[in-house]
Amino acid sequence: MDTQRQKHLVLILAREFASNLSTPTLIADERGYLVFYNEAAEDVVGRRFGEVGEVPLDDWLGAFDAKTLAGETIPPEERPARVALDQHRASHLRYVVTSTDGLEREIEVTAFPLFAHTEEFVGVVVIFWRS
Amino acid sequence: MPRQVKIWGCRGSVPTPGSDTVAFGGNTSCVEIALGDDAALVLDAGTGIRELGFDLVRRGTQQIYLFLTHLHLDHLEGLRFFAPLWNPEVTLDIWGPRSPVASLRSRILRAFSPPLFPLDFRDVPAEVRFHDLPGQPWESHGLSLGAELVLHPGPTLGYRLETGASSLAYLPDHEPVLAGIADRSPDWISGGAVASGADLVLHDSQYLDEEYDAKIGWGHSSVGDAIAFYRAVGAGRLVLFHHEPQRSDRELDSLEARAQMLAGPGEVPPVLAREGMVFELD
Numbered sequence: 001m002d003t004q005r006q007k008h009l010v011l012i013l014a015r016e017f018a019s020n021l022s023t024p025t026l027i028a029d030e031r032g033y034l035v036f037y038n039e040a041a042e043d044v045v046g047r048r049f050g051e052v053g054e055v056p057l058d059d060w061l062g063a064f065d066a067k068t069l070a071g072e073t074i075p076p077e078e079r080p081a082r083v084a085l086d087q088h089r090a091s092h093l094r095y096v097v098t099s100t101d102g103l104e105r106e107i108e109v110t111a112f113p114l115f116a117h118t119e120e121f122v123g124v125v126v127i128f129w130r131s
Numbered sequence: 132m133p134r135q136v137k138i139w140g141c142r143g144s145v146p147t148p149g150s151d152t153v154a155f156g157g158n159t160s161c162v163e164i165a166l167g168d169d170a171a172l173v174l175d176a177g178t179g180i181r182e183l184g185f186d187l188v189r190r191g192t193q194q195i196y197l198f199l200t201h202l203h204l205d206h207l208e209g210l211r212f213f214a215p216l217w218n219p220e221v222t223l224d225i226w227g228p229r230s231p232v233a234s235l236r237s238r239i240l241r242a243f244s245p246p247l248f249p250l251d252f253r254d255v256p257a258e259v260r261f262h263d264l265p266g267q268p269w270e271s272h273g274l275s276l277g278a279e280l281v282l283h284p285g286p287t288l289g290y291r292l293e294t295g296a297s298s299l300a301y302l303p304d305h306e307p308v309l310a311g312i313a314d315r316s317p318d319w320i321s322g323g324a325v326a327s328g329a330d331l332v333l334h335d336s337q338y339l340d341e342e343y344d345a346k347i348g349w350g351h352s353s354v355g356d357a358i359a360f361y362r363a364v365g366a367g368r369l370v371l372f373h374h375e376p377q378r379s380d381r382e383l384d385s386l387e388a389r390a391q392m393l394a395g396p397g398e399v400p401p402v403l404a405r406e407g408m409v410f411e412l413d
Contacts, residue, residue, distance in 0.1 A: 006317075006324035009280040015319065016310040116280075117231050 008122040010114050011035065024128040030121050032057045032085050044128050046101060057081055065098040069106070080111035084124040088113045133411040134274075134294055135165040136331070140179020141404035143304075143337045143351065143373035144205050151379035156406025158182070159205040160303045160373065162333065164292060164412075166272045170194040174290060174301050179406065180209035188214045192221075196269070198276065199227030200303060201287035202238055210239075211248055219256040226278075228286035229263040236261035264288055282306050282321035283350040289325040296413040300326035300366065303373045305335045308356045309348065312363050326364040331410055334360060336371035336403075339386070354390050358401065369401040370410070 006012075011029060015036045018025040024041035028034050033054050042048050052060075058076060066074040074095055076082050083091035090112040098104050108129040114122050140158030147157035159177030166172050168190045173180065176197060187195065195215055200206055215221040227235045239261070243252040252259075265288065268277040274294055281289040281302060289302040300322070307321040317323035326332050337351035352360070354371060361369040371390060374383060383403055391400040 006279045006322070007319055009282065009321060012282070012310045012319060012321055019311075117229075 007035065008116060010116050010122045014114065014123070014125055018125070024130070026081070026126040026128075027123060028057045028081065028085060028126070029123045034060050035123070041128065044099075044107075046099060057085065063099075067096045067098075069094065069096060071096075080109045081124060081126045084111035084113045084126070088115075088121055133413055136299060136410040136412060137163045137165070138179075138333075138404050138406060138408045139163060139183045140175075140177045140209075140406060141303075141372050141374060142177075142205075143335075143375055145376050146178045146205075147376045151381075154380040154405065155374060155378075155383050155403065158406060159208070160200075161209060162301065164274070164299070166274075168192060170196065170272065172272075172274070172276075173197045175200055175206045175303065176210040176213065177205050177207070178209040178212075181212045181214075184209075184212070184214035184216075188218070193218075195221065195223045196271070197223060197225045198264075198269075198278070198290055199225065199235075199288075200290070200301070201228060201283060201285055202242075203285070203304070204242075206304070207239070207242060211243065216255055216257045216259070219258075221257040223257050223259045224262060225259065226262045226264050226266075226269065228265075228280070228288050230286050234261070235263050277325075279322065279325050281325065282309055284348075287350075289322045291325045291329065292412075294412050297330040298328070299412055300329040300332040300334075302326065302332070302334045304350055305360075306348070306350050306352055306356075307360050308352065312356065312359050315363070317364050320360070320363055322360070323364055326360070326366050328365050328367075330367040331370065331412065332361055332364075332366040332368065333370045333372045333404065335373045336390070337373050337375045342375075354386065355393065358390065358393050361401070362395070362398075368399045370404050371401055372404045374403065 014027050018038040022040050024044045026037040034057050035054050037049050080091035080093050092110045094108045096106050111126040116122050139161040142157050142159050158179035160175040161177045161179030162174040164172040171192050229235050240252045264278045268275050276292050278288040278290050283304045292299040302322050317327045334357045335352045336354045336357040338353045340353045340355040343353040387403045394400040
């Protein structure tokens with residue numbers, strides 16, 4: 001097809017699902033690009049998705065300093081989103097982030113991979129649980 | 132050379148023979164794209180394929196390429212009565228969606244065995260080959276045919292055919308509004324890439340707008356949503372397809388008139404598909 005390729009149907013459905021949740025939710029595609037986050041996540045991120053657009057997940061994660069509850073730095077590859085993306089497995093972690101506004105927040109994050117078929121990885125869903 | 136696109140069946144859900152369905156036809160989904168007498172390209176195997184099969188026998192066609200959107204019975208049930216299948220000289224290649232856990236072949240063979248059918252598939256004399264989709268676009272006879280998964284219950288494909296000069300999108304069972312149309316870019320619309328800028332779009336329009344609320348999630352579009360989809364993807368001409376089985380010819384005439392009133396300035400008014408209708412692609 002000459003036209004711009006359609007997002008995988010699983011991502012389209014995930015976006016619609018996320019759009020109707022009050023829980024902050026992000027979606028990244030199989031390349032690791034953040035392709036959508038919902039309105040609830042705009043509070044966490046501090047910007048509307050339309051202003052950010054599609055960006056590599058690493059660029060986005062890099063904007064937030066992440067530490068364990070004991071204050072130790074968490075490398076990007078150990079954060080749930082990257083675990084789901086790199087290792088294709090679910091991951092959950094409670095940690096402290098310092099966002100672009102300089103505020104520290106304790107958050108819980110769950111990330112899980114999306115498989116359309118057993119060997120067809122199409123992206124990840126990342127959910128932020130607000131306490 | 133113009134390519135003819137012929138509709139052999141456009142009824143939705145179940146065949147509807149009878150005096151009330153003569154003009155639009157009662158056979159379920161089947162569309163043929165002309166390749167010449169030696170080969171045939173067919174979209175879906177609803178009951179319309181039965182009559183097409185007799186025509187292919189008359190033409191002596193021995194290579195048939197069949198692309199299934201999905202395996203709901205109204206898109207498959209004609210295959211068992213497709214005359215070329217019972218000719219050992221015929222080669223039939225079938226493409227269609229695999230499920231997350233089963234191949235296309237194993238899914239189709241369920242319909243070709245007791246108690247659903249008296250014969251087993253091994254009794255079929257034609258050479259039949261199965262191909263799982265989505266995959267690489269099919270290219271032959273100067274045509275290219277690509278597929279994407281689209282919104283409909285169960286694994287379902289939409290197809291886009293390119294002739295080089297023009298294009299056809301085939302989305303007979305499709306409910307894109309479930310994941311949004313109006314505020315989405317085409318890459319985020321189910322079927323968006325399949326239909327984007329297509330010269331001709333055959334699209335599901337099973338329900339009246341006022342019927343749709345009671346049937347959300349059943350996998351089909353209202354006429355209004357089909358038109359919204361056509362506008363969002365910037366297609367050239369819309370052919371409304373997969374008619375509600377209860378709808379009589381008179382009701383479909385009325386529906387077509389209503390649909391044409393929804394056409395905006397500069398838009399080609401939509402038409403309803405009819406059995407025997409022929410379009411030409413450049």
